[in-house]
Amino acid sequence: MSLLLLCDLLRAFQQLAKGFEIPIPRGDSGKMAAVLFICSLFFLGALGSAPKPCTSPDLLEGQRYIGDLKRTFGEEETFSYDAVQKRIYLYRSMWDASGKKLAVMDIMLFQQSIRYQFYPQNKTCVKSALRTPFQRIAVPSNATFLSQIYLGGSSEPREGVLTNVWMLTTGDSEYCFLSFTESNCLPLSEVCFSKDKSWVFATSFNLTKTIQDPSVFNPPSECA
Structure with a gap:
């Protein structure tokens, strides 16, 4: 340019x-x-x-990248979004300015008011109350x-x-x-x-208006 x-x-x-x-x-x-x-x-x-x-479709899957211009953090996400049953699945790969990386599987079940955060690197799970209301993807x-x-x-x-x-x-x-x-x-x-x-900034890509695998909303066995 x-x-x-x-x-x-x-x-x-x-x-x-x-x-x-x-x-x-x-x-x-x-x-x-x-x-x-x-x-x-x-x-x-x-x-x-x-x-x-406008309001986005009830079912949506895709990927997102989130970061800042100062490069203090970055995050890649694979997500599944279900506005019908009010649930969100995120698989997040994050890193900070030092290059330290962290992966977390985030499952938010708004109808049950439960959130599961599973850390695959050490196979630990944190179950907590979900107190925030479900928000649709929309303008x-x-x-x-x-x-x-x-x-x-x-x-x-x-x-x-x-x-x-x-x-x-x-x-x-x-x-x-x-x-x-x-x-x-x-x-x-x-x-x-x-x-x-x-x-x-955040950018979304590879979006589809469906949930290919509904089992992603099931927490891992370690969260039982």
């Missing part, structure tokens, strides 16, 4: 943020986050009327629509994915950019800024 194009992308983000009165953090990390956000979206322009907040009703874009291209069919981009303000100088597909409201990415953690 040429330096000129990089500057143009950063300038576009700054103009977008200015229109919505978003404070741009100073320093290289803020600029890099802006470029990362815009490059990942491959902005091609607004299309049609403003969409309304929050108070999110602000920003633009409709194509991820990829729009010249030919199957060349890109029509995507809606939203902004959500979560506190004082804390906000998130969310992107969901126009069709079926599948979650694609989330880029958030907070005073404490700076820029944190």
Whole structure:
């Protein structure tokens, strides 16, 4: 990517943020986050009327990557999400800035208010009460629509994915950019800024609207 194009992308983000009165953090990390956000979206322009907040399918499986620009942590997830029976399965591989790694199987059964955390490296299990309510994967009703874009291209069919981009303000100088597909409201990415953690991003991929193996919600025998 040429330096000129990089500057143009950063300038576009700054103009977008200015229109919505978003404070741009100073320093290289803020600029890099802006470029990362815009490059990942491959902005091609607004299309049609403003969409309304949507809710993802009842059943969903896929993978996610979560990290921050300071590289203080990273996480890869394989997940199964069941909004019908209100349960979530996560297999998480995490590491910190020192390179230390940790794997954990996380099973949350909201109807039973039980959470199981199984650590495969030493085959131990922690059972605890699940006190948080189940939350559906969705665009929050108070999110602000920003633009409709194509991820990829729009010249030919199957060349890109029509995507809606939203902004959500979560506190004082804390906000998130969310992107969901126009069709079926599948979650694609989330880029958030907070005073404490700076820029944190998450991206989802290999999504399917089914649960291939419902047994993933059964806790391992070590959790009995």
